[in-house]
Amino acid sequence: MDSTREDGGRRWIDAERRDRVIRAAAAAGLVGEEHVAAGFLDVDGVRETAAGLQTAFGTDAPVLHTFAVKAAALVPVLRLVADAGLGAEVASPGELAIALAAGIPAERIVLDSPAKTPAELATALDLGVAVNADNLGELERIAALLPVRPRGSVLGLRLNPQVGAGTIGAMSTASEHSKFGVPLRDPGAYEQVLAAFDRYPWLTRVHVHVGSQGCPPDLIAAGIRAVWELAEEVNRRAGSGRVTGIDLGGGLPVNFDDDEVRPTHADYAAHLRAAVPGLFSGRYGLVTEFGRSVVAKHGFTAARVEYTKEVGGRRIALTHAGAHLATRTVLMPDAWPLRVDVHRPDGTRRHGPTEPQDVAGPLCFAGDVVARVRALPRIEPGDLVVLHDTGGYYTSAPWAYNSVPRPAIHGFTTAGGRIRFATVRPEQTLAELTAEAGGRYADALTALTAPSAPAAPVENGTARPHRPGPMPRHHR
Structure with a gap:
């Protein structure tokens, strides 16, 4: 049903x-x-929405639809959306691990984050995960890693078109002072981006994400158009298809007022076709990163x-x-x-x-x-x-x-007219909660105050538990 x-x-x-x-x-x-x-x-609703998303964008241009893991970071949910035809957008080593655990192939995963470490970048490159660099300094890190790593990852640069904020400032990522991406309207930034594409032949994708809840489709489309225009300029200067892909981000807002699904992905795709028709020319492979709009309702x-x-x-x-x-x-x-x-x-x-x-x-x-x-x-x-x-x-x-x-x-x-349930994540037990609160290391701090206690050795950033002698009787 x-x-x-x-x-x-x-x-x-x-x-x-x-x-x-x-x-x-x-x-x-x-x-x-x-x-x-x-x-x-x-489950039925998620599958239905994933199918509608893919239908909405059609076949005029190749599209990889990824699910923003941050929206529902649960392995069974990612397995479900992958089975429905979606990849994954990840923003941390944890989200990458969850996506891989769900069985999503590395080539269908995109890594976004404003603060990737060298180790995180190296792991992504080794796996063949696509990477969107947040800034010009990150491009330098990638350039240093590539000579000793395979070239299987699609590499892009996140751009901030600075088109303004929506109604929720914390959800707006293309404002004048947003922490994300290279700000295109800052003095000299546009020229620096063009120079980066001249310098790095492996840089083939541009990425934009204007924001999510509170950002109307017109604002999102304005940001995407600005980045498409930059891609067109890069290709004009190069005389060839230097930029072959555009990552559109996600951000379709969700109606929380009632049970109506609005806007739909079909509404959004139609809006983009009218505002940026060149996106669907077939010259660019597209990527989307929808999360909330796939699962919220x-x-x-x-x-x-x-x-x-x-x-x-x-x-x-x-x-x-x-x-x-x-x-x-x-x-x-x-x-x-x-x-x-x-x-x-x-x-x-x-x-x-x-x-x-x-x-x-x-x-x-x-x-x-x-x-x-x-x-x-x-x-x-x-x-x-x-x-x-x-x-x-x-x-x-x-x-x-x-x-x-x-x-x-x-x-x-409710398929087949019968309601069936499956556990996605079990209820957290008190034992699990206590362990998460450092239960294994209960004596770690008091051990530091003991006059002759040795320092607890530290491995991988975590001190191993110290086991002192019996506690005083009044502490038992």
Whole structure:
């Protein structure tokens, strides 16, 4: 069964289907009293969106569609999108390792980062991963590494067209002072970029990413056009196709206001065809790096309501959905508001009269509120609150404050008319959390204060645990 439906040419997430999945999850015990929070990802919806993305760009120009790993850094999710035809865009050694673990071939991986170390660059070149250099200094590092390494990697340069910021400054990467890329409008920078292409014959790709949420298609297209024009100038000067590829980045914004999927990838591709028709001439191989727009609307988070109370004349639900799961929403509520539904403990949705209520999380700071003064059906203890559109970034950007264990993430499908679940990431155990908090090294600091204790040896940047004698009786 499709996860979206057509309505007058527009696509909508199937809310009735989602409600059936929530009921099934509650019945299966995936969320409730024992497991107080869980994330869910719609396998059918992700596959449908990946297919729509590939169809949207057509076949006029060769296109490698990569998935931005930062949006959902989970090996099974990457295996899913790879199976649906996408590669991976990575921005760290960890993301590269996750992509490789998912089985994504190196030639379908693109490495972006503003601070790549020589070791990271060497690893990428050895593997044959494509690399987009962030700055001219990084090109010098690559040039020094290439003589002793294979030439299998496609190498590009990230450019900042400085076309301005969107409505969320932190998500805008083509502003005047952005930390990313070579700023094309700074004095002398354009000429330096042209000189770099003259100097380095292995430099064959240009890269641009204007921003993500809050950046309208017109702004994104303006940045892409500026970089396409530079590629055209490089090729004109060279008298040949020196630049053979353009990495367009990602950044298609997602509608968080309701269940409508807007804009779609087809909308975006049509916009680019009108604004930069030369992109689709076939002279350039294209790369995209979409993340949020592939998965965001295909995920939701469900959490148990532990208590409710009246404060200052308003009802507050104390839940297990807080800043540890929805960090951006809690810390930047105006930029990242999420819709909330209320379901009974058995997963059926509550309807009826609404009243203004707050939905707060479990963390020990007053700002841990995911929704304020929301008109919702009256929330009761034991209910489930459901946060919509959390398929992108909400699984990969948790906050470790208060050491709350990370919840499980489950994928689901309704293919064949039957709801089935599969665990993507299990719930974090207290033992795992303790180990992550340095449990193996419990004595490391007190050992340093012992008068005759030897220094703990350090290997690979980590001190090996020191095992002193028995603790004093009053510490046992």
